[in-house]
Every structure is written in structure tokens, then in C-alpha cells.
Amino acid sequence: xxxxxxxxxxxxxxxxxxxxxxxxxxxxxxxxxxxxxxxxxxxxxxxxxxxxxxxxxxxxxxxxxxxxxxxxxxxxxxxxxxxxxxxxxxxxxxxxxxxxxxxxxxxxxxx
Amino acid sequence: xxxxxxxxxxxxxxxxxxxxxxxxxxxxxxxxxxxxxxxxxxxxxxxxxxxxxxxxxxxxxxxxxxxxxxxxxxxxxxxxxxxxxxxxxxxxxxxxxxxxxxxxxxxxxxxxxxxxxxxxxxxxxxxxxxxxxxxxxxxxxxxxxxxxxxxxxxxxxxxxxxxxxxxxxxxxxxxxxxxxxxxxxxxxxxxxxxxxxxxxxxxxxxxxxxxxxxxxxxxxxx
Numbered sequence: 001x002x003x004x005x006x007x008x009x010x011x012x013x014x015x016x017x018x019x020x021x022x023x024x025x026x027x028x029x030x031x032x033x034x035x036x037x038x039x040x041x042x043x044x045x046x047x048x049x050x051x052x053x054x055x056x057x058x059x060x061x062x063x064x065x066x067x068x069x070x071x072x073x074x075x076x077x078x079x080x081x082x083x084x085x086x087x088x089x090x091x092x093x094x095x096x097x098x099x100x101x102x103x104x105x106x107x108x109x110x111x
Numbered sequence: 112x113x114x115x116x117x118x119x120x121x122x123x124x125x126x127x128x129x130x131x132x133x134x135x136x137x138x139x140x141x142x143x144x145x146x147x148x149x150x151x152x153x154x155x156x157x158x159x160x161x162x163x164x165x166x167x168x169x170x171x172x173x174x175x176x177x178x179x180x181x182x183x184x185x186x187x188x189x190x191x192x193x194x195x196x197x198x199x200x201x202x203x204x205x206x207x208x209x210x211x212x213x214x215x216x217x218x219x220x221x222x223x224x225x226x227x228x229x230x231x232x233x234x235x236x237x238x239x240x241x242x243x244x245x246x247x248x249x250x251x252x253x254x255x256x257x258x259x260x261x262x263x264x265x266x267x268x269x270x271x272x273x274x275x276x277x278x279x280x281x282x283x284x285x286x287x288x289x290x291x292x293x294x295x296x297x298x299x300x301x302x303x304x305x306x307x308x309x310x311x312x313x314x315x316x317x318x319x320x321x322x323x324x325x326x327x328x329x330x331x332x333x
Contacts, residue, residue, distance in 0.1 A: 089328075096174040096277055103144070103164040103178050104185070 005047050012044040114138045115188035117179030121146040123196035131159040137205040146175040173281030177274040191269045195260040199303050208263045217297035218268035219289050222261030226300035238319045250287040258282045268294045280325035
């Protein structure tokens, strides 16, 4: 086993244990659990069996499995950032709605 | 006709008092939305007999304007006027601003600083022209002053505006809403009083860019 494989797998195991624990302690929802767990199973799998990624890359017309992994990761990261932005925006407007509700209701604030 | 003026204010203790005093003879009621100020903005407004609604935390111009509009509607306003707390708007122009609404020629009136030639710092003028273009391309609204803070709305217009933005990008959002809700809009020339103080409070270059990004971003939500 190459050193980098060992490193990645150890890290993936750590992350997987965090995901499972968080789910057990109900810190993350089932939705998030189903999203993150397979992702962190796929990552060590491709590192253990680099040939599979190479094979997939060939089908898609890419040279190397590593390229495919990089492209997919970047796509995924951008998509997640977008999702986070949307969520943040929603939280911002929810906060405004709460602050507004208090301002309009609170009789002590008025003259 | 009950005319209510809304002043969104965030840390404006220096100018707010004078703005309220000058405003009094032109409107039936003054509402100040204290947007989480940490200075004496709220107490000063109360002392000058304005009705104060306080945001517990700062939410930005858009958030404060919407609170003000809802408060004005609760207070049974027939005409709603918005203006800045920094003293750049001349309250003596209010009769001119609300005239098209009283005569039922418009539902929304924007006080434009660009219908007559008047001195404005060059950089600011360029920034405004650019944001006018943005408003035209994004929303199809032709306006000479998309960032004006002095506006008047009929009750009907105020009820139909759906404001979602929190920050300075609200000015563009209001124009978009005027277009989408098919309100009759009119522009009226106003003077802007530029003092060092009002310049320091307005949008400089970096906040201007931020506003632009927010306007573009809000397209996802529109």
C-alpha cells in the first residue's frame, strides 16, 4: 500500500466515524447522513482501487482517474458553496423577519 | 389624507434631530426605524416626538424600510414618504413629491437628483449612472436615479411592494417591484444636500460594489 493511500483511508475512517456519531447523537439529519456517508466511502474506495477511477475516466473521455476525481470534487464544492449561500440568505431574511416582528409588537419601544 | 414619513436610521444622532424638526410641518406623522443603533438615535427621535420602532440588531436599509412601511400602514397612512436620516434631503420638497399621488397621477414617486444639473462628486455620479444601467438591464426600469432614498408611495403601492432585501440593494428592488406590480411611477427633481457628513454616510466605492453584487445575487431569489 502506498503511503498516500494509507493516509487518505485513515482520514476517511476518521470522518466516517464523525458522521456516524453525529447521526447517532442526532446532530445531523438523516438527509445529511445519506448525503455524506456514501461520499466518504467513495473517496477511500477510489484511492484503494485507482483502476476503477481510470476506467470511469476513459468512458467519459478523460485521460486519468485523478483528473476525473478533481473535476468532480470542484463541481461538488461549488455546488455546496451555492447551497450554503442560499441557506445563509434565507437565515438572514428570517432574522430580519424576527427582528421586524419584535419591533412592530414591542409597545415599550414606541412613543 | 394622512402622510407618514419613514426615516430608517442607523447611528444618525448628529443629523436625525434636525431632520425630524424640519420634517414636522410637512407630514402628519414621523416614524423612525432605529436599526440597531448604538448611539442616541432612538432617544433623540423620541425626544423630538417621532414614533420609534427599534430593531434589536442592525439589519440594513432594506430591513428597516420594510419595517417602516409596515408600521406606517398599521398607523393608517394614506401616503408614505421615505427619506434619509443624514440630512441630504430637503423636507420642503415633500409637497412637490406627493403632489402626483394626491392628484392620482402616480402610485410611486421617486425624488431624482439627476433631473436638474447640480453638483455631485464625479465618482458618485459615475457610480449612480452605472447602477441606473444595471436597473434598466435587469428589471427594464428607466430611471435617472435608481439609488434615491427620497420616495413617496400611495397606500395601495406600499401594500403591494414585496421587499426581501436587507441592505442598500433595496433601492433597486423597489424599482423592480414598481415594474412587476405595474405601479404608475413618476420622477420628481430634488436637490441633494451634500455635506462632508452625508458623503461619509453614503455609499462609497467598496459598499457600492457590494450593493451591485447583492443586486446580482438577488436575481436568484426574484
